[in-house]
Amino acid sequence: MQLPRFTAKYNMSDSFLLDRNLSMEVVRVTEIPAISAFQLMGGGDERAADQAAVVSMHSALNSMVMDGTVRIGEGLQSDTEKLYTGESVGTGIGPKVDVAVLPLEGKSIVARGGPNAMSVIAMAEHGGFLDVPDIYMEKIAIGPGFPDGVVDLDTTPGKNLNQLAEARGCHIKDLIVCLLDRPRHTKLIAAIRETGVRIRMILDGDVSGIIQVAEMDGGADIYMGSGGASQGILAAAALRGLGGQMQGRLILRNAEDLTALKAIGIDDSTYKYSVNEMAFGHVTFAATGVTYGAMLNGVKIKANGVITHSMVTCSQTGTLRYIKAHYDFTRRYVND
Numbered sequence: 001m002q003l004p005r006f007t008a009k010y011n012m013s014d015s016f017l018l019d020r021n022l023s024m025e026v027v028r029v030t031e032i033p034a035i036s037a038f039q040l041m042g043g044g045d046e047r048a049a050d051q052a053a054v055v056s057m058h059s060a061l062n063s064m065v066m067d068g069t070v071r072i073g074e075g076l077q078s079d080t081e082k083l084y085t086g087e088s089v090g091t092g093i094g095p096k097v098d099v100a101v102l103p104l105e106g107k108s109i110v111a112r113g114g115p116n117a118m119s120v121i122a123m124a125e126h127g128g129f130l131d132v133p134d135i136y137m138e139k140i141a142i143g144p145g146f147p148d149g150v151v152d153l154d155t156t157p158g159k160n161l162n163q164l165a166e167a168r169g170c171h172i173k174d175l176i177v178c179l180l181d182r183p184r185h186t187k188l189i190a191a192i193r194e195t196g197v198r199i200r201m202i203l204d205g206d207v208s209g210i211i212q213v214a215e216m217d218g219g220a221d222i223y224m225g226s227g228g229a230s231q232g233i234l235a236a237a238a239l240r241g242l243g244g245q246m247q248g249r250l251i252l253r254n255a256e257d258l259t260a261l262k263a264i265g266i267d268d269s270t271y272k273y274s275v276n277e278m279a280f281g282h283v284t285f286a287a288t289g290v291t292y293g294a295m296l297n298g299v300k301i302k303a304n305g306v307i308t309h310s311m312v313t314c315s316q317t318g319t320l321r322y323i324k325a326h327y328d329f330t331r332r333y334v335n336d
Contacts, residue, residue: 023284023312025064027323030119030288031308033057033103035327037290038299038306042113049110053103053119053290058082058089061099066090071129072100072122072230096126100234100279106204109291116208116293122237125281129233130273133260136251137229139206142222143214144243153247153272157191157224164222176200178209178220185225192224210235211287212294214244215320219294226251236278238285241313242320248273279315286312304330 033053040049054074061068061083068090074080077087083101090097099121104110106117122129140151142164150167151160165172173196179185181201192199200220202209206227212220232248239246249272252258261269288310289296297309305327313320 023286023314023321026121026123026284026286027288027310027312027325029057029060029064030121030286030310031325031327032060034119034288034290034308034310035299035306037104037107037110037117037119041110041291044111046107046111050104050107053107054080054082057101057103057119057121061089061101062091064090065094067092067094067096068099068123069097069126070101071098071131072102072233074101074103075134097123098126098128099123100129100230100237102207102231102234104290105207105231106290109204113291114203115291116202116205117290117298118205118208118287118293118296119290120207120234120285120287122234122279122283122285124237124279124283128279128281128283129237130278131264132229132233132250133257133264135229135257135260136226136253137232138226138249138251139210139232139235139246140222140224141210141213141235141239141246142244146245148245151222151245151247153249157188158195160224161192161195161197161222168221172197175221176219178202178212178223179225180204180206180209180227182225188225207231207235207238207287208293208295210246211238211242214239214242215295233278234285236273236275237283237315238287238313239275240279240283240315241285241318243318244275246275246278248278281315283315284312285314286310302326304328 033056036052036056037049070087073083073085077084102120105120109117140153146167150163175197177192177197178200210223213223250269252269288308289298291298300307308325310323
């Protein structure tokens with residue numbers, strides 16, 4: 001059998017090489033903080049676990065040959081010492097990229113020793129991420145292969161679920177909805193339950209929740225609810241490579257949120273952002289499991305080292321890779 005030849009779609013443009021070269025390097029940047037946070041799993045100190053991940057990711061990023069700028073980070077420079085929004089990272093030479101980071105998604109999960117904690121990063125061409133303040137975002141997401149407009153933030157949960165079931169060719173009760181277990185979702189959960197669908201409530205980590213609906217074996221069909229706006233950008237970056245639909249709308253809870261929105265030049269808080277509006281251009285996304293999860297195994301201890309399990313996807317090629325890395329601590333340091 002003759003294999004198909006790659007044609008002009010896969011020519012070796014600068015942007016293609018950027019995606020290809022970053023893919024393996026970016027996984028290393030999530031493996032190291034995942035290992036650091038894992039060492040504190042179940043210790044009850046979520047701040048310590050988070051800081052361990054932040055310090056490790058900061059060090060790994062600064063060893064990368066790139067001219068990077070943190071666009072989605074740990075907060076403003078006045079709030080955090082490392083990985084603050086606007087910080088320059090990398091060696092200062094090489095490709096100019098924007099970086100969105102979440103060194104530890106699920107710090108409370110790690111403190112409890114629960115499932116689905118991850119270390120997450122996305123990289124894009126300069127100007128590739130929507131600038132959002134540290135506020136909440138309403139989100140709805142489904143996987144690839146559906147017509148545009150199957151679900152919409154302005155549609156009732158029941159109608160969205162009925163339309164998704166029809167598009168899938170299944171009974172509505174066969175669907176699984178993923179959302180965060182939060183008091184703010186009480187009414188949403190009640191509306192979902194009225195339809196008879198099954199629900200998967202997660203304790204933390206809406207980036208992993210949204211990825212579940214796009215990943216083949218993720219175990220959920222649709223994500224609904226609200227969470228951090230920065231996590232929405234990272235989830236959109238993942239969907240750029242995995243495929244799928246997502247809408248996000250910023251939530252104004254108080255006057256401070258409105259001030260933060262106007263400070264970055266957003267006047268319309270009712271606007272519904274699509275995946276391509278939140279993360280655009282050529283985007284590379286990677287995540288490494290810290291604790292055991294539906295998609296990624298957590299860090300595992302072996303003789304003289306650990307094993308990590310990661311995923312990386314690139315928007316230009318739509319390639320998804322799972323990477324199992326074996327670290328031998330007798331031969332090298334983790335942060336080499």
